[in-house]
Amino acid sequence: MRPSFDADNEFITLLHCLDPVRIELNWLENEVRA
Numbered sequence: 001m002r003p004s005f006d007a008d009n010e011f012i013t014l015l016h017c018l019d020p021v022r023i024e025l026n027w028l029e030n031e032v033r034a
Helices: 003-033
Strands: none
C-alpha cells in the first residue's frame, strides 16, 4: 500500500465534504450580488 494513495483518498474525501459548503458559499455570493 503506497502512502500517496492514502493521501489522495483523504484529499478526495475532504473535497466531497467541502463540496456542499462551496455550493452554499456560491449561493450566498449570488444572493448578495443580485
